[in-house]
Amino acid sequence: MAIVIPEHKIQEVLERVDLVGLISRHVELKKAGREWKGRCPFHQEKTPSFYVVPEKRFYFCHGCRASGDAVSFVQRYLGKTFLDAVRDLARELGIDLEAQQDPGMRERQQLKEATDLAAEHFRALLWHQDEGRAARAYIANRGVSEETAQAFGLGWAPAAWSLLAERFQKSGMLEWGMKAGLVLKRNSGDGCFDFFRSRVMVPIRAPEGRPIAFGGRLMGADEGPKYLNSRESRLYNKSDTLFGMDLARDEVRKRKAAVLVEGYFDCIGLHQVGVRHAVALCSTNLTPGHMQVLKRGEARELVLLLDGDSAGLAAIERLAGPLLAAGATARVALLPQGDDPDTFARREGAEGVEKLLEEAHPLTTHLFATLLPQGKSASFEEKMAALERLKPVAAQVPVGLVRSTLFAALSDHFGWRPADVEAALRSKVPPKPAASAAHAPHSPARPPDEKPPPPMEALYVASVLRDPHLLSRDIFRVCDELSHMGLRMALAHATSGHGSQDALFEASEGIKRAIETSWRQLPNDAQELEQAFSAICREIMVRRIDERLTYIKRATEQTPGAFDLTEETRQLLAERVELLALKKRVLEELRPSGAGTKAPLQPV
Structure with missing residues (x-):
């Protein structure tokens, strides 16, 4: 391990x-x-x-x-x-x-390996076993192509009681599987049984792409809840996880917007028709943790696309509080009565979904129109009933500009003075604690004083994560010159067989942000990336040499004359000559090739 x-x-x-x-x-x-x-x-x-x-x-x-x-x-x-x-x-x-090492980090590593094994196990049973035939037919009947199913890592957990438990036992990982909640101890006798059975398995993955939990959709006439989800662990916190973010993040970043749905297959169905900035909640509530994931993904706007029934309308009211509290720009796209995003997408295709998204109304406009359609002409009783439903929403919005603006808009819609609206909305409903605080025990501790990575070093690591073969082009071994230990750990993790996804998954938030920011600055073309990498190496080496030259200059500038040189000063001046020669070689050997080569990347 x-x-x-x-x-x-x-x-x-x-x-x-x-x-x-x-x-x-x-x-x-x-x-x-x-x-x-x-x-x-x-x-x-x-x-x-x-x-x-x-x-x-x-x-x-x-x-x-x-x-x-x-x-x-x-x-x-x-x-x-x-x-x-x-x-x-x-x-x-x-x-x-x-x-x-934090014991929690050791447990987290065990959970990672158990979850990886389970994901591979479920996937193999779906695609390479005869008993997965019915599950493959079910997935196809839902309009999901094999390509999309493969992209989302779908799998199959047969009705057999202990296939996964036996796999864990053979691998010496049974205890880890129990910690992950993937296998449970039998109530009587020895041994364990599988938690997921007779279910199409949907891996829940971190934004970096690593599986961290599962959702299982019951298939056939077996008894049990339609959906069964992994329990929370040190690896998985549903309040910090958005399903599909790993596949949606490029499109989210491109559009600066995300589409939020409530079900796994709603998200998969939207991706299937080409709406690839869709993500889904893994819980019923929208939390500050979810908003942070969207912020990291550069989503400036969120479009709610929920079922067109009473439950969907109630969900919008439930989500409004956290969205307004975060000051998020949100709109509501209403589906036809009885539709869910998955069935609508299959029937209308990408064009129909995009038209629906374009016609989405601002969140507050939708709320006011839904809770009090008559507006100012509504009766006193109707207005009070609407305000009662708005109390849980208003209770989550902190004092400040957003709250005062909300009250001003409400007063305009109700035809009341803002002070009267505020008095009516004073709620005794206590605001819910932030999810990050409630689930703090699940998160591995990070040193609070981590220094931010140097931008040019982050560009170097992002380049190698993009294409590990670039390490062979590092003729000056800039990898040894990296000063930030977090970046060196990420680089070592990625180049020791774990891959870039795992390296990012284990990195701190500061490292993730730095590498992701750098990743977006890099060219996609392989030849251009190699040229950019050469420029990055040149820049880091030249900076290191210049730092040393500056030190030598300060140490020798007080020398009175050539005949008064100390041995240490002679050594420093000799070193200066060698450094200048080295700098010349660096600039020559890492000179940009091609007349049309772009200027070296500049960190943002």
Whole structure:
């Protein structure tokens, strides 16, 4: 099982390691002022050009351009991976990474592996087994193509009692499957049984694409609820998850809008006809956590597309409070009576859905028209009944501009003074606690003082996550020059077989935002991406060299004359000559190719 090492523990390793002592085991070093110098272990040379700077905890070679910190030295010299290098150094220093790791993070990793196994298990049973034939027919009858079903990762849980439990048992993961709620202990006797049976399985995935839970749609005449969902865990919090966001986020970002529905197959049906900015709630309530997911996805507007029955209309009232409280721009698209988004999309196609979305009314306009159609001409009793229904909505809107604007609009619709409307709406209904606070125990702790990643380093990591083959084009090993440990962890995670989705899933919110922002700046064309990556590498290397040149300039600018140079000053001036030569090589070897090459990317 992979171990997620906290960033602050890696920083502790780098601060406590004796860099000179570590490198001296493999390189003969001699004191040169405040630095140490020797022949580079990474290439053959007669004149020493390899420096160790203990004050700044890094090494560099002017001959072959090797540079980095203690971790990168172990990686390069001993052929270790990033994580193995950190573990080896921590072991020598007596830092127990296992003991320091949050137990919740270990459980989270177990849940990830159990959920991955279950997703693969359900998917295989749907597509590669004879008993999945009926489930495939059901999916096809709902108008879902095989391509769409594959994209959403649909699967099948047969009626058999313990297929998944047996799979977990063989893999040594039965306890993890129980923690995830995917298998349950039998009430009598030994063994476990599967939680999901006779159900079409819908993986619920994080925005990064990793499965974190499941929804199961009952098929056939078996007894039980129509839909059965995974329980919440350290991996899955329904108040922070929007179904389909992993497939919708590019279209959401493009349109700056999202379509919100209530059912998994409503979302799948909209994607099937081409409305690919649709997402669905995994719970009945819209929470601040959902609004954060939409904000990260750059959705500036939300269109509610709910069933055209009384339950759908009630849902709009239920969702209005959180939307108004967040100050969100929201509109309501009304479906014909008796329709749900899935059936409407199948019947009318993308054109019909888009027309419905275009005609959507602002949320407050819909609320007022629904609760008090007669407006000012309504009776006193009708107005009071409408205000009673609005109390739970108003109770969630904090004091401020949004609340005062809401009361002003209500007073205009009701024909009352704003003060009278506010007095009538004073509610004793306590506002619901924020979902993020209510579910805090499920979230792994993050260091509160995480520094933001340097934008150019984030561009480097985003490029490699986009195309891992670019690492072979990093001739100056800029990967060893990355200063932000969170970015280095994400890079190590992605290039050690886990993939970019898992790397992003495990990253902190700050790292995710930085990488996603950088990802959007990168060109889609493979050749242009390679050119952009070369420019990023050049920029990072030149900045590192310039930082060192600035230091040398400050350290030597007080030199009185050529005959008064100290040995340390001579070394610094010699280093300056080597750095300038290195900078020239960097600029030449990473020169943009092609007359029409665009200017280097600039972080935003």
